Amino acid sequence: MSARLIPPSSELTQPYWRAARADELAVQFCQHCDQHSFPPRAHCPQCGSAELEWRTVSGRGSVYTFTIAYRPPHPVFSEHCPMVIAVIELEEGPRMISNIVGCDPATVEIGMAVQVAFEEIEDSKVTLPVFTPVKTS
Numbered sequence: 001m002s003a004r005l006i007p008p009s010s011e012l013t014q015p016y017w018r019a020a021r022a023d024e025l026a027v028q029f030c031q032h033c034d035q036h037s038f039p040p041r042a043h044c045p046q047c048g049s050a051e052l053e054w055r056t057v058s059g060r061g062s063v064y065t066f067t068i069a070y071r072p073p074h075p076v077f078s079e080h081c082p083m084v085i086a087v088i089e090l091e092e093g094p095r096m097i098s099n100i101v102g103c104d105p106a107t108v109e110i111g112m113a114v115q116v117a118f119e120e121i122e123d124s125k126v127t128l129p130v131f132t133p134v135k136t137s
């Protein structure tokens with residue numbers, strides 16, 4: 001449990017946050033072109049269809065790109081710095097921005113295998129999906 005900024009929730013993003021509360025990562029899936037997508041939208045970014053449903057995904061992916069924040073972008077992040085801010089490419093295709101936690105930021109590399117983890121935000125009903133390195137040993 002730690003302090004964080006609480007992300008705003010809307011009708012469109014509610015299923016994402018509900019899944020996270022249950023320690024599951026969910027993204028939209030287009031029934032028309034069989035593609036997963038993220039962030040949540042009213043229409044599929046590939047084909048424009050509105051036939052989107054929410055599906056739980058594996059939570060596995062790799063680091064597409066990342067940066068390390070040494071200075072907190074907001075006072076609430078001071079206890080988290082240095083903080084790895086990364087674009088994660090999920091196994092199912094979509095990319096999402098998150099944090100990589102549970103490791104020395106200096107060990108993070110592009111292409112590194114990661115898996116989702118769930119961080120409860122203090123004094124809130126929000127659980128934040130973050131990522132940790134996949135242990136290879």
Ligand SMILES: [Zn+2]
Nearest residue numbers: 030033044047
């Ligand atoms: Zn589509």
